[in-house]
Amino acid sequence: xxxxxxxxxxxxxxxxxxxxxxxxxxxxxxxxxxxxxxxxxxxxxxxxxxxxxxxxxxxxxxxxxxxxxxxxxxxxxxxxxxxxxxxxxxxxxxxxxxxxxxxxxxxxxxxxxxxxxxxxxxxxxxxxxxxxxxxxxxxxxxxxxxxxxxxxxxxxxxxxxxxxxxxxxxxxxxxxxxxxxxxxxxxxxxxxxxxxxxxxxxxxxxxxxxxxxxxxxxxxxxxxxxxxxxxxxxxxxxxxxxxxxxxxxxxxxxxxxxxxxxxxxxxxxxxxxxxxxxxxxxxxxxxxxxxxxxxxxxxxxx
Amino acid sequence: xxxxxxxxxxxxxxxxxxxxxxxxxxxxxxxxxxxxxxxxxxxxxxxxxxxxxxxxxxxxxxxxxxxxxxxxxxxxxxxxxxxxxxxxxxxxxxxxxxxxxxxxxxxxxxxxxxxxxxxxxxxxxxxxxxxxxxxxxxxxxxxxxxxxxxxxxxxxxxxxxxxxxxxxxxxxxxxxxxxxxxxxxxxxxxxxxxxxxxxxxxxxxxxxxxxxxxxxxxxxxxxxxxxxxxxxxxxxxxxxxxxxxxxxxxxxxxxxxxxxxxxxxxxxxxxxxxxxxxxxxxxxxxxxxx
Numbered sequence: 001x002x003x004x005x006x007x008x009x010x011x012x013x014x015x016x017x018x019x020x021x022x023x024x025x026x027x028x029x030x031x032x033x034x035x036x037x038x039x040x041x042x043x044x045x046x047x048x049x050x051x052x053x054x055x056x057x058x059x060x061x062x063x064x065x066x067x068x069x070x071x072x073x074x075x076x077x078x079x080x081x082x083x084x085x086x087x088x089x090x091x092x093x094x095x096x097x098x099x100x101x102x103x104x105x106x107x108x109x110x111x112x113x114x115x116x117x118x119x120x121x122x123x124x125x126x127x128x129x130x131x132x133x134x135x136x137x138x139x140x141x142x143x144x145x146x147x148x149x150x151x152x153x154x155x156x157x158x159x160x161x162x163x164x165x166x167x168x169x170x171x172x173x174x175x176x177x178x179x180x181x182x183x184x185x186x187x188x189x190x191x192x193x194x195x196x197x198x199x200x201x202x203x204x205x206x207x208x209x210x211x212x213x214x215x216x217x218x219x220x221x222x223x224x225x226x227x228x229x230x231x232x233x234x235x236x237x238x239x240x241x242x243x244x245x246x247x248x249x250x251x252x253x254x255x256x257x258x259x260x261x262x263x264x265x266x267x268x269x270x271x272x273x274x275x276x277x278x279x280x281x282x283x284x285x286x287x288x289x290x291x292x293x294x295x296x297x298x299x300x301x302x
Numbered sequence: 303x304x305x306x307x308x309x310x311x312x313x314x315x316x317x318x319x320x321x322x323x324x325x326x327x328x329x330x331x332x333x334x335x336x337x338x339x340x341x342x343x344x345x346x347x348x349x350x351x352x353x354x355x356x357x358x359x360x361x362x363x364x365x366x367x368x369x370x371x372x373x374x375x376x377x378x379x380x381x382x383x384x385x386x387x388x389x390x391x392x393x394x395x396x397x398x399x400x401x402x403x404x405x406x407x408x409x410x411x412x413x414x415x416x417x418x419x420x421x422x423x424x425x426x427x428x429x430x431x432x433x434x435x436x437x438x439x440x441x442x443x444x445x446x447x448x449x450x451x452x453x454x455x456x457x458x459x460x461x462x463x464x465x466x467x468x469x470x471x472x473x474x475x476x477x478x479x480x481x482x483x484x485x486x487x488x489x490x491x492x493x494x495x496x497x498x499x500x501x502x503x504x505x506x507x508x509x510x511x512x513x514x515x516x517x518x519x520x521x522x523x524x525x526x527x528x529x530x531x532x533x534x535x536x537x538x539x540x541x542x543x544x545x546x547x548x549x550x551x552x553x554x555x556x557x558x559x560x561x562x563x564x565x566x567x568x569x570x571x572x573x574x575x576x577x578x579x580x581x582x583x584x585x586x587x588x589x590x591x592x
Contacts, residue, residue: 037389038334045508088579093388094333094519098569101337101512105562108508112556204341208396215389253407256400263397276384 009137010247016141016148017200017239017258020193021209023148025235026155027193028214029228030186033166039078041207042096044194046077048107048203052114063140063199067147070195077103078187104203136199147196151189155228163224200239201255209235212262219273238262308429308442310547313561315448316501317513317539319455323497324518325528325535326490329470334388335374336514338395339491340498340507342373345402347502352409363447363499370495373398374488425505425557444504451500455493459532462486467528505558512562513539520569523576538568 031037050073051066058065077099084095136144155162164172165182173179197206217231242258271278327333346369347362354361373394380390432440459466469476469486477483494514501510517538521531546561574581 032386032389035386035388037386037392038337041334041337041392084573087581087584088523088573090519090522091328091331091333093331094328094515097333097337097511097515098519098566101508101515101562102566102569104508105512105559105566108559109550109553109555109563112559113553116554205396205400207392208400211389211392212396215385215393249408251407253403256403256407259396259400260404263393263400266393270383278383 010243012138012141013136013200013247013254014240014243016136016144017243017254018236019145019148019239020197020200021213021235021237021239021258022232023151023193023235024197024206024209025213025217025232026152026228027189028210028212028235029217029224029231030155030162030166031190031210032214032218033224034186037211038093038096038207039081040190040194040210041204042081042100043074043077043191044198044203044206045100045107046103047071047074047191047195047198048104049073049110050076051198052107052110056110056114063143067143067195070198071191073103074191074195075187078191140199144196144199147192151193152232154185154189159225159228167224200243201258202253205255205259208259208262209238212259212266213238216262216266216269216273219269219275219277222275234262234265238265305429306547308445309425309557310544312428312442312445312448312504313425313543313547313557314540315445315452316505316510317517317541317543318536319448319452319497320501320510320513321517321521321536321539322455322459322532323494324514324516325521325532326466326470327494327514328518328522329528330490333515333519334391335377335491336494336498337511338377338391339370339373339494340502340510340514341395342369342398342402343495343498343502343507345369345398345405346372346495346499348402348405352405362503363496366499366502367492367495369398370491370498371488374491378487428504444500447500448504451496455497458489458493462489466490505561509558509562512565513542516565516569517542520565520572523572523579526578538565542568 028040031040047070050069050071053073054066054069055061081092081095081099084090084098085092090098161172161177161182164175164177165179165186169179193210194206197209201209213231213234214227216234217227220230221227238258238261242261243254245261246252246254246257269277274280324336327336343366346365346367348365349369350361350365353365376394377387377390380393381387385393428442428444431443433443433446434440435446465476465481465486468479469481469483473483476486497514498507498510501513505513518531518535520538521534524534525531542565543561545567546564547557549564550557550560572580577583
């Protein structure tokens with residue numbers, strides 16, 4: 001078992017999706033409390049033109065450069081969303097939808113050009129976009145893991161500051177925290193997680209990696225620190241199990257399996273969760289009813 | 303009609319239906335619902351395929367509408383359980399989409415359905431698959447379908463115009479004067495789903511999202527009147543279809559990608575030059591007020 005984990009490519013891939021799960025579970029909590037859940041969806045689509053343009057420039061599939069390209073274009077998308085929703089009457093979700101579709105359209109245009117002009121070199125670009133973790137090699141895994149660890153590190157080291165930033169902006173401002181800088185850092189970390197995740201789970205399902213573990217963890221705790229830990233663990237479990245299952249069949253995509261596992265965890269949390277889970281709510285209601293009837297009975301006896 | 307004309311007509315039909323529907327999506331601030339439904343429709347199409355073993359036709363429409371309504375219902379349900387609205391959207395659509403992709407890759411194999419095709423669309427092949435109609439002659443199948451859908455959308459919007467207007471701008475008032483807001487919500491979501499499914503095969507999911515949100519948002523920058531906004535939005539849809547086709551022809555690339563991109567060009571133009579809400583007017587107006 002262990003030799004399979006560490007000596008084969010599958011082992012490497014499972015490791016990287018697990019680390020990715022930890023990073024996206026953590027940053028997902030930040031996005032959840034900033035109420036920007038669908039931002040990740042918009043940004044992962046917005047990364048596409050950057051990927052293709054980088055590829056057209058360097059003419060090879062160098063993961064680090066592709067990630068940088070993707071990051072720049074996703075960051076531009078984020079700026080554009082903010083600019084449009086701040087400067088006009090267009091609401092934020094419409095701005096996100098537009099950036100998503102238009103950047104993606106531009107990406108597809110460029111991709112068609114790249115497919116035509118670049119000969120056989122671009123094979124693998126498609127798997128970058130639709131997520132095929134099995135196509136990753138050891139060096140890809142290393143780059144992804146390093147970036148993911150940086151993301152986790154940034155969140156852990158500034159934990160107190162992030163907490164203030166998310167829950168009491170005015171107080172944070174009063175303390176002299178650099179809100180503008182933290183805004184930028186948050187967007188940067190979000191973009192970084194998204195672009196390293198695209199390789200593994202694909203553009204469309206990256207949003208799930210950020211949203212689902214964070215929402216699931218809410219059913220287990222009320223403290224932000226525990227939420228971060230639980231959400232990261234859920235992300236890690238879905239990453240590992242999903243990748244493992246998808247490696248069992250030939251041509252099975254990794255991303256969807258990870259998402260389905262995450263969704264399973266969500267359903268479990270929703271029904272059995274200790275805080276506000278459906279079962280707990282139901283039992284509480286039953287108990288209240290029982291006490292109510294008991295009280296009325298006592299009153300009648302009196 | 304020539305090949306080019308059919309493509310432009312088809313894309314313009316998409317532009318008009320989406321333009322009309324999109325206005326209400328933007329006004330109700332549920333634009334991302336378009337994105338969600340355009341992805342889950344895939345699951346509906348896959349399920350319809352598994353049942354009937356064919357890709358086109360009414361089965362696909364029914365499957366798509368089913369998936370769209372399922373999405374709308376589940377999102378509403380999760381939201382009622384205290385999950386943030388956009389988070390519940392994100393959970394539902396990614397999960398349903400993932401199930402769709404898994405079904406495609408495990409049980410369908412090499413059928414005509416593949417994800418890439420669904421996302422990008424193959425408008426290039428539309429003019430080749432024709433059916434003959436009395437009086438009109440040969441018409442591409444997808445164009446006919448889109449025309450019927452356009453009529454359906456137009457009918458429902460004009461028939462319930464007043465109701466749409468009130469529910470979109472003041473839902474509390476709508477409920478208080480006895481308009482069934484929930485029924486209207488699901489009717490609206492069915493319209494979004496029909497439009498998406500019909501456009502799906504022709505132009506792909508991403509262009510549907512672009513066409514639903516962008517022309518309507520652009521129109522929103524030009525006017526404050528609902529009728530004008532509806533008309534402008536459809537015109538913007540048609541304009542992006544035409545200009546997108548010629549951009550694609552010019553640099554020889556994906557047609558639906560270029561159409562999505564040119565909706566963005568129109569939006570950028572509106573965003574900068576719109577007389578009331580544009581960037582330039584923001585800088586000019588204060589001087590005028592002095």
